[in-house]
Amino acid sequence: MSQPEALRSLLESVAAGNVSPTVALDKLKHFTYEPVGEFARIDHHRQLRTGFPEVIWGQGKTPDQIVQIMAAMRQRNPVVMATRIEPDVAEQLEEKVEGLRYYPMAKIAAIAPARIEPQYPGTIGILSAGTADLPVAEEAAITAELSSFRVLRLWDVGVAGIHRLLDNRHVIAEASVLIVVAGMEGALPSVVAGLADCPVIAVPTSVGYGASFSGLAPLLTMLNSCAAGIGVVNIDNGFGAAILAGQILRTAGKLQ
Known part of the structure; x- marks a missing residue:
């Protein structure tokens, strides 16, 4: 209970x-x-x-x-x-x-129960730039699912092969709020926000070479994005991104 x-x-x-x-x-x-x-x-x-x-x-x-x-x-x-x-x-x-x-x-x-049915309207779309970002992306996805939200996953669609993202634009179109997880230079949230009509939550990861400074470089890229409608959480904070996405959907339900 x-x-x-x-x-x-x-x-x-x-x-x-x-x-x-x-x-x-x-x-x-x-x-x-x-x-x-x-x-x-x-x-x-x-x-x-x-x-x-x-x-x-x-x-x-x-x-x-x-x-x-x-x-x-x-x-x-x-x-x-x-x-x-x-x-x-x-x-x-x-x-x-x-x-x-x-x-x-x-x-x-x-x-938790073996199966948790979504209790809230809307969908949280979660995108990862690379396979190495999956631990953070999955932390967000599992947190959202355990919190009774519907989740759509789209992995390994970073800007180094932008056609992978463009071939899956339906995920962006279907989402009510998006969580975009990226390391390295952290450019993916800016690209996604330029295609999406919903809030984008950017999650920088500590994945990258030395000049990424354990996630500081993608964090700064996301904070300095020229695309509007992006909010940024802390480095590797997939959990926080999922809770924020859930609060956005729950608040939207109050306004109906």
């Missing part, structure tokens, strides 16, 4: 007299946040505030810490997601977390 549904159910139970105010007060203690050991405070209220539940940043956490956080979060959310999970950590998590699914390309570990 999701956080809003759990809160509504509790309030209805109080109104019906099935749950006393004292018991309800005890249950509400952890509706805002819940301590986990001495190392975490889970923000259960985040989905009510923002529309998306808290997601675990896996890098820097021990496997045991991630296991404990997931155990607490799965009591309140149908989907629990952890990002930046290396394969060796995933193996340890799979031994201790029932029903865990691991997406190796995206480095995401999640407790």
Whole structure:
């Protein structure tokens, strides 16, 4: 049961007299946040505030810490997601977390239904310039799918072979919002924005030779794009791009 549904159910139970105010007060203690050991405070209220539940940043956490956080979060959310999970950590998590699914390309570990149907209108199109950009692009794609959005993927369509992009313009045309992932010089978002009638979220990656400065060069290219309608997230931040795309689609739904 999701956080809003759990809160509504509790309030209805109080109104019906099935749950006393004292018991309800005890249950509400952890509706805002819940301590986990001495190392975490889970923000259960985040989905009510923002529309998306808290997601675990896996890098820097021990496997045991991630296991404990997931155990607490799965009591309140149908989907629990952890990002930046290396394969060796995933193996340890799979031994201790029932029903865990691991997406190796995206480095995401999640407790989720086998199939998640899109709950929101619109489509998030995700393009990658090169195969080396796929880990970041897949992080965006899996995040969006786990958040109940429809995703269209188009990989390896960088500007070094622009005909590959032009041959697949239907993906651009079908998308309600686009995430464009590129390293090296980072030119692809500018080209896509010149063809698209929807918002473009540019994601620079740390892929490239020395003068790309681990993603700084494509970041600056994207920030300096002459094409209008581009927003830029941080280097390698596929997760942030997916959440931003989701917020755009959810906000569009409010305006209808």
